[in-house]
Amino acid sequence: MSLRYALLGLLADRPASGYDLLQRFKVSLANVWPATQSQIYTELTKLADAGSIAVSDEGPRGRKEYTITDAGLAEMREWLTTTKPKRVARNEMLLRVFFLGVVPQAYAREYLSGVETDTAKAEAQLAGLEATIDWEDNDLSVYGRIAMEWGKRFYAMNQEWAEWALTQIPER
Amino acid sequence: MSLRYALLGLLADRPASGYDLLQRFKVSLANVWPATQSQIYTELTKLADAGSIAVSDEGPRGRKEYTITDAGLAEMREWLTTTKPKRVARNEMLLRVFFLGVVPQAYAREYLSGVETDTAKAEAQLAGLEATIDWEDNDLSVYGRIAMEWGKRFYAMNQEWAEWALTQIPER
Helix, strand or coil, X not given: CHHHHHHHHHHHHCCEEHHHHHHHHHHHHCCCCCCXXXXXXXXXXXXXXXXXXXXXXXXXXXXXXXXXXXHHHHHHHXXXXXXXXXXXXXXXXXXXXXXXXXXXXXXXXXXXXXXXXXXXXXXXXXXXXXXXXXXXXXXXXXXXXXXXXXXXXXXXXHHHHHHHHHHHCXXX | CHHHHHHHHHHHHCCEEHHHHHHHHHXXXXXXXXXXXXXXXXXXXHHHHCCCEEEEEECHHHCEEEEEXXXXXXXXXXXXXXXXXXXXXXXXXXXXXXXXXXXXXXXXXXXXXXXXXXXXXXXXXXXXXXXXXXXXXXHHHHHHHHHHXXXXXXXXXXXXXXXXXXXXXXXX
């Protein structure tokens, strides 16, 4: 369901073809809401059928450019302002941490070191992505940067926590 | 699937009835892996059928006490040491942030303030929970505390980020 709003949001910024949208997903939304080409194309067809977007141009080889309609824009605003995301309570990484006392201490140490290493990798990937983005001077960029900052802080927090957690493993 | 390991983990600590396990879920796992009574009882039956746990005692009114078997313990260790949780990439809160440029600025401000308030509430709830927990001096407590610390840092990070994000909203 959220893919629908991600596409509406991108089209609220400017008209785009399915291919353009796929590229924007790869670059800017990959860390927030990954989607495959076929998911994107399926959702675009649904949105067009529902009147939330319209084909505003057709090019060679069946290339279609979509534009958001007033109805789509109203839908998007409704989603942003009146619905609340569910709080994500399930966390598989933490569930494992909870039970590390069941395995020998060396494994617990290895697991927490792994969390630290994986987070450092993810952090580096995000920094790499940030360096490649050609931020435009518009509202989408402002909020894209705000979202990216969350990711940076999230990874930094995870890394610091894992480092600290390693110091808490009982010495027996 | 992870509920299976949560139950095995609790039973690796000590034998317990379905009722005991439900209480422990409510207190200590509610923020990591919420589960309902019926989910817990269904999974216990499956685990017993598979030989991962065994009924070690039967009391009045059909109360059964379960104990983890060697097979169950091996399964638990396998899960902890060889499988990796998928990285959670989908984040509905951030997806909304990404598109806040689509709505009037006042809504964007309200949304981010809402994130701040909700996180402060969640943080207070967690602090309340922490105060009620009668930590025992065992490994489960050590790792329970480590998991809880993650939650505290996560909420603190979210709050600081939302505060910062509010200062980034363009002034037009």
